[in-house]
Amino acid sequence: MDGTHGGEKTKSRLCSICNQRRPALKRPKTLQQICRECFYVVFEEEIHSVIVNNKLFKPGERIAIGASGGKDSTVLAYVMSELNRRHNYGLDLFLLSVDEGITGYRDDSLETVKRNEIQYGLPLKVVSYKDLYGWTMDEIVKMIGLKNNCTFCGVFRRQALDRGAALLKVDKLVTGHNADDIAETVLLNILRGDIARLSRCTSIITGEDGPIPRCKPFKYTYEKEIKLDYFSTECIYSPNAYRGFAREFIKDLERIRPRAILDIIKSGEDFRIATSTKMPEQGTCQRCGYISSQKWCKACVLLEGLNRGLPKLGIGRTRGVNRNDDQHNDAKNIQSKPCGSLDF
Numbered sequence: 158m159d160g161t162h163g164g165e166k167t168k169s170r171l172c173s174i175c176n177q178r179r180p181a182l183k184r185p186k187t188l189q190q191i192c193r194e195c196f197y198v199v200f201e202e203e204i205h206s207v208i209v210n211n212k213l214f215k216p217g218e219r220i221a222i223g224a225s226g227g228k229d230s231t232v233l234a235y236v237m238s239e240l241n242r243r244h245n246y247g248l249d250l251f252l253l254s255v256d257e258g259i260t261g262y263r264d265d266s267l268e269t270v271k272r273n274e275i276q277y278g279l280p281l282k283v284v285s286y287k288d289l290y291g292w293t294m295d296e297i298v299k300m301i302g303l304k305n306n307c308t309f310c311g312v313f314r315r316q317a318l319d320r321g322a323a324l325l326k327v328d329k330l331v332t333g334h335n336a337d338d339i340a341e342t343v344l345l346n347i348l349r350g351d352i353a354r355l356s357r358c359t360s361i362i363t364g365e366d367g368p369i370p371r372c373k374p375f376k377y378t379y380e381k382e383i384k385l386d387y388f389s390t391e392c393i394y395s396p397n398a399y400r401g402f403a404r405e406f407i408k409d410l411e412r413i414r415p416r417a418i419l420d421i422i423k424s425g426e427d428f429r430i431a432t433s434t435k436m437p438e439q440g441t442c443q444r445c446g447y448i449s450s451q452k453w454c455k456a457c458v459l460l461e462g463l464n465r466g467l468p469k470l471g472i473g474r475t476r477g478v479n480r481n482d483d484q485h486n487d488a489k490n491i492q493s494k495p496c497g498s499l500d501f
């Protein structure tokens with residue numbers, strides 16, 4: 158009797174997959190206690206299933222991996238190159254990095270990307286804000302201060318990734334956005350009443366009608382699991398308090414009920430948008446030719462503000478502004494859509 162009881166006890170302390178090794182972690186998704194070796198196998202195979210089930214890639218495609226040197230994209234670069242080899246996806250993979258010009262942050266993380274270039278044997282392309290826009294984030298922050306600098310950074314990065322992808326002539330761009338990021342964005346879009354972004358922020362592929370489609374193979378992957386082996390890198394200019402509150406709220410929910418993250422994503426996916434809701438029409442920026450729902454894209458509006466010494470131009474919420482007005486001189490008239498960081 159005692160022996161059986163002791164045996165069960167020992168068994169319950171073993172990995173619930175291999176039943177041989179000691180568990181090293183409890184999976185937030187399934188609450189299974191598993192060992193490190195089994196974790197790597199199930200983690201990678203889950204990403205493979207997401208890729209296959211959602212038909213993310215076709216053989217022969219050229220794919221850029223948005224590589225920031227942070228934890229998510231570093232794991233993404235590893236998993237993509239591993240699965241491409243293991244499952245013969247037949248993809249041509251590239252690393253694409255945007256150098257925002259943030260001393261002490263991006264220059265450090267770019268070193269990680271350069272190591273990944275060698276480790277995984279993937280060609281690396283770096284595009285910089287300085288080359289594309291004439292400004293580094295250090296210079297922008299010096300001019301505008303810490304408030305609103307995330308708006309500049311988010312809008313410029315989005316466009317810089319598209320421009321880099323065009324230079325690499327890739328078919329798609331993959332990013333390391335994870336389940337926590339998406340749940341957070343669903344909440345923020347609800348809090349802002351931004352129905353257009355809410356309706357697209359849960360899609361695993363976005364921008365199929367734009368210059369470069371973007372995919373998120375980590376859409377269902379918990380940040381906690383990606384973080385296991387990597388250190389977090391936080392931007393030194395990141396005062397985005399509102400997003401920070403949403404992030405903390407999601408982490409609190411996760412502590413009480415880990416499934417909350419996937420449930421928020423599911424709620425976002427299942428929202429039905431009333432047909433009477435007016436959606437922005439996609440056109441092209443009259444200045445740079447990049448996609449825009451206004452006459453000028455957000456990047457051009459922000460850049461104009463910087464270059465004219467009016468950095469507040471384009472900051473804040475300005476929905477559906479004067480598409481048909483004469484926009485040449487009036488600062489108010491050339492504002493466009495709010496912060497691109499709520500888009501993927």
Ligand SMILES: Nc1ncnc2c1ncn2[C@@H]1O[C@H](COP(=O)(O)OP(=O)(O)OP(=O)(O)O)[C@@H](O)[C@H]1O
Pocket residue numbers: 222223224225226227228229230231253254255256257314331332333334
């Ligand atoms: N400077 C950059 N260059 C290239 N890709 C980037 C850059 N910044 C962000 N990305 C892409 O966008 C994704 C989300 O970035 P974000 O900074 O919002 O989240 P993160 O969780 O800090 O990601 P990471 O840990 O990969 O930096 C990244 O995983 C990466 O694929």
